[in-house]
Amino acid sequence: MTLREMQAGQKARIEKVDASQPGVVRLMVLGLIEGAEVLFGNAAIGGDPLEVSVFGSAISIRKQQAGNFRVTPIDSND
Amino acid sequence: MTDHCAARVPVEKIKFRRRASATLAIIGNPNSGKSTLFNRLTGLRQTTGNYPGVTVEKHAGTVQLESTAIELVDLPGIYCLGGYSADERIAVDVILGRIADTPAPGGLLVVLDATHLYQGLYLLQQLMEMQVPMIVALTMTDVATANGIDISIDVLKKHLGGIPIFPVATTTGRGLDALKAALAGVVDSPPPQMPESWPELSQAADRLIEQMDTPVPRIDVIQALLHPDSVHLEILEQQLGKPRIAEARFTLFADEPPQAVEARRRYRWVRDVLGEALQQAPILERFEAKALRWLNLPWPATLLFFTVMALVFQAVFSWATPLMDGIDALAVGLSGWVSAHLPAGMVSSFITDGVIAGVGSVLVFLPQILILFLFIIILEDSGYLARAAFLMDRVMRSVGLSGQSVIPMLSSFACAVPAIMATRVISDRRARIATILAAPFMTCSARLPIYALLIAAFVPDESVGWMNLQGLVLLGLYMLGILGGLTTAWMLKRTALRGPKPDFALALPEFRWPNLQTVLIKLMDRIYIFLRRAGTVIFTVAIIVWALAFFPRASAIQTDMQTAIVQAESTLSGESLQQQIFQIENEAAAAQLSQSFLGRAGRFVEPVFSPLGWDWRVSAAVIAGFPARGVVVAVMGTIYAVGEKAEEASLVSKLRSATWPDGRLVFTLPMVLGLLLFYAWCLQCTATLAVIRRETNSWRWPIFAWTYMTVLGYTGALLIYQIGSRL
Numbered sequence: 001m002t003l004r005e006m007q008a009g010q011k012a013r014i015e016k017v018d019a020s021q022p023g024v025v026r027l028m029v030l031g032l033i034e035g036a037e038v039l040f041g042n043a044a045i046g047g048d049p050l051e052v053s054v055f056g057s058a059i060s061i062r063k064q065q066a067g068n069f070r071v072t073p074i075d076s077n078d
Numbered sequence: 079m080t081d082h083c084a085a086r087v088p089v090e091k092i093k094f095r096r097r098a099s100a101t102l103a104i105i106g107n108p109n110s111g112k113s114t115l116f117n118r119l120t121g122l123r124q125t126t127g128n129y130p131g132v133t134v135e136k137h138a139g140t141v142q143l144e145s146t147a148i149e150l151v152d153l154p155g156i157y158c159l160g161g162y163s164a165d166e167r168i169a170v171d172v173i174l175g176r177i178a179d180t181p182a183p184g185g186l187l188v189v190l191d192a193t194h195l196y197q198g199l200y201l202l203q204q205l206m207e208m209q210v211p212m213i214v215a216l217t218m219t220d221v222a223t224a225n226g227i228d229i230s231i232d233v234l235k236k237h238l239g240g241i242p243i244f245p246v247a248t249t250t251g252r253g254l255d256a257l258k259a260a261l262a263g264v265v266d267s268p269p270p271q272m273p274e275s276w277p278e279l280s281q282a283a284d285r286l287i288e289q290m291d292t293p294v295p296r297i298d299v300i301q302a303l304l305h306p307d308s309v310h311l312e313i314l315e316q317q318l319g320k321p322r323i324a325e326a327r328f329t330l331f332a333d334e335p336p337q338a339v340e341a342r343r344r345y346r347w348v349r350d351v352l353g354e355a356l357q358q359a360p361i362l363e364r365f366e367a368k369a370l371r372w373l374n375l376p377w378p379a380t381l382l383f384f385t386v387m388a389l390v391f392q393a394v395f396s397w398a399t400p401l402m403d404g405i406d407a408l409a410v411g412l413s414g415w416v417s418a419h420l421p422a423g424m425v426s427s428f429i430t431d432g433v434i435a436g437v438g439s440v441l442v443f444l445p446q447i448l449i450l451f452l453f454i455i456i457l458e459d460s461g462y463l464a465r466a467a468f469l470m471d472r473v474m475r476s477v478g479l480s481g482q483s484v485i486p487m488l489s490s491f492a493c494a495v496p497a498i499m500a501t502r503v504i505s506d507r508r509a510r511i512a513t514i515l516a517a518p519f520m521t522c523s524a525r526l527p528i529y530a531l532l533i534a535a536f537v538p539d540e541s542v543g544w545m546n547l548q549g550l551v552l553l554g555l556y557m558l559g560i561l562g563g564l565t566t567a568w569m570l571k572r573t574a575l576r577g578p579k580p581d582f583a584l585a586l587p588e589f590r591w592p593n594l595q596t597v598l599i600k601l602m603d604r605i606y607i608f609l610r611r612a613g614t615v616i617f618t619v620a621i622i623v624w625a626l627a628f629f630p631r632a633s634a635i636q637t638d639m640q641t642a643i644v645q646a647e648s649t650l651s652g653e654s655l656q657q658q659i660f661q662i663e664n665e666a667a668a669a670q671l672s673q674s675f676l677g678r679a680g681r682f683v684e685p686v687f688s689p690l691g692w693d694w695r696v697s698a699a700v701i702a703g704f705p706a707r708g709v710v711v712a713v714m715g716t717i718y719a720v721g722e723k724a725e726e727a728s729l730v731s732k733l734r735s736a737t738w739p740d741g742r743l744v745f746t747l748p749m750v751l752g753l754l755l756f757y758a759w760c761l762q763c764t765a766t767l768a769v770i771r772r773e774t775n776s777w778r779w780p781i782f783a784w785t786y787m788t789v790l791g792y793t794g795a796l797l798i799y800q801i802g803s804r805l
Contacts, residue, residue, distance in 0.1 A: 060585075062475075
């Protein structure tokens with residue numbers, strides 16, 4: 001599963017980032033790296049771009065880019 | 079370059095002003111409260127200047143302390159020392175001392191946002207590797223506490239190599255005095271210990287330095303290893319040879335992009351530090367937070383965006399118009415007073431039609447620019463503009479741009495000059511140039527007087543449904559500008575600026591109440607940019623156009639005018655005499671203009687513009703408007719012999735009845751629509767061309783923009799007139 005398939009309000013941990021894709025490094029600089037827990041926020045109309053929060057900081061990410069981040073969902077009841 | 083601010087400092091204060099003993103750069107993430115802290119520390123003791131050889135403005139301010147003074151340099155926010163956009167690169171270049179003739183700052187004041195320590199500490203550890211004295215201001219501590227975030231300063235300090243940390247709350251001013259008192263000692267304090275996050279990097283750098291004949295600072299080597307396009311890499315490769323550098327880089331990064339490895343290493347350390355230093359207490363979501371979350375849902379957010387935009391433009395129109403009328407009336411009154419007290423002639427004309435009209439034509443745009451920028455800055459400071467960029471990204475992507483282009487484009491509805499300068503935040507070079515070339519299409523404040531005149535004269539004042547037809551045409555002209563700009567960006571991105579889709583990695587700050595002082599200082603800054611970059615050009619152009627319209631003088635016309643006035647005085651008296659004299663003078667002025675350089679130019683180019691339905695008068699006014707479109711209405715007033723300060727109504731009736739020599743009306747509906755389109759699409763602004771030249775650092779783009787937009791405006795007007803006249 002990737003960031004792309006997540007739903008609003010869902011939490012997940014990033015497992016693997018494909019850094020070779022263009023533009024991904026810039027998102028890593030903002031903190032989207034392996035091991036980070038992300039909270040999925042709202043998307044813009046049409047479901048793109050998406051909003052993900054990491055450590056309380058919201059980051060805008062395009063849907064196509066989100067496919068480069070493999071994640072494991074975390075049960076939000078934790 | 080400092081005089082505009084120094085002028086505001088009372089004289090008695092100057093005596094006590096001490097020379098700054100040291101320079102500190104203030105650096106931090108975007109939206110970390112950096113500018114607000116800068117303003118709180120320096121107050122109004124700020125200056126805006128230029129870095130030598132660089133187009134970016136230098137914002138500096140003085141912090142007055144008991145025994146000394148410190149110069150603080152404000153810099154654009156950054157996330158890393160990589161530097162993607164022009165703005166970010168300048169910040170990195172300043173702190174690393176890479177700008178010629180500007181020494182590196184003596185120390186850093188690092189701003190860490192307590193609510194975003196994650197990204198703040200990422201930057202901080204890179205700064206620590208610079209091995210310069212530094213001090214940390216921990217901002218937003220009040221917001222953090224309200225959000226249930228508990229930060230242990232002592233634990234943080236332990237991990238940050240002994241950097242002094244000062245918690246502050248800029249809203250209340252808590253902690254500011256302690257921070258201020260500590261600033262004086264910063265430059266003499268030892269640099270922090272190296273961060274423990276990535277020892278291999280600094281070790282690799284040290285090994286390379288040992289092998290060098292003329293060692294360079296460690297941070298330069300680190301930068302060269304991390305950034306293959308760094309200026310330092312070449313120096314390193316000259317000294318050590320390419321293979322040794324390549325080997326060191328492979329050991330560190332293998333096949334991964336260096337910055338990806340860097341992000342993994344550094345953020346792992348950040349997570350460990352935060353795990354120790356930060357406690358997040360569970361908090362009940364407050365009503366505001368719930369409401370804001372609802373407003374961030376896709377449809378409410380988009381609706382809100384358009385509502386906000388509609389309200390902003392409504393306010394701009396309803397507040398700016400009376401102010402603009404007031405400035406106009408003031409200029410007219412002043413000219414009237416001058417011409418009443420000076421003998422008619424060149425001096426009087428120069429002062430009234432040249433200087434006063436020139437200053438007036440600059441000032442008349444101020445209300446609109448002021449109000450629009452006030453709103454834009456409030457939206458920016460509250461964090462909403464980033465949200466707007468997020469919401470509009472999809473639309474902008476369809477023309478090859480990204481959400482980042484939204485903010486400069488909004489600014490260009492006030493004036494394209496500050497808007498083009500605002501494109502520096504756009505990281506993708508091609509997207510930035512496409513945005514620069516799209517910005518001049520947006521309806522700026524200088525286009526409005528012409529729109530207003532032509533619409534008032536030729537569009538019936540009637541209702542269409544619940545809207546007014548005149549308002550509808552004006553809205554249509556705004557849309558025409560947006561359409562022209564976006565289409566241009568789309569075409570450029572498919573041809574000359576073809577390239578990968580620009581990235582869109584943007585932090586979305588949460589909503590926060592704007593800080594009044596920050597808003598006002600930023601507003602003053604934009605106004606200063608407008609006056610300095612656009613105002614001076616518009617004024618110069620107004621003087622040149624005055625000279626072209628004044629010279630040469632035909633003495634025969636003056637003699638005839640005198641004869642006609644004498645004749646009138648012998649036959650008429652009282653009110654009707656005054657009217658007659660006014661009429662004679664205006665006709666003489668029109669006759670003078672007709673044979674002036676400008677009038678001759680109008681006649682000369684009439685064949686070029688007659689397929690658009692323009693006679694020599696319109697052509698002359700259009701030519702006069704090429705250097706700065708703001709002068710057009712005044713020139714029309716003179717050409718149509720109503721006096722340039724006449725009531726708009728009399729100019730309107732003159733335009734309505736203007737005819738060709740064969741008696742046909744000049745201002746037919748197709749001609750007027752064509753003329754409006756010409757003004758919507760033509761780049762008639764020297765200041766914009768100059769700023770495009772500066773920002774793109776080439777003549778190619780301003781020449782292209784001018785030619786392209788002129789051809790577009792001409793062709794559009796031609797088609798509308800030719801097709802419209804045959805219907």
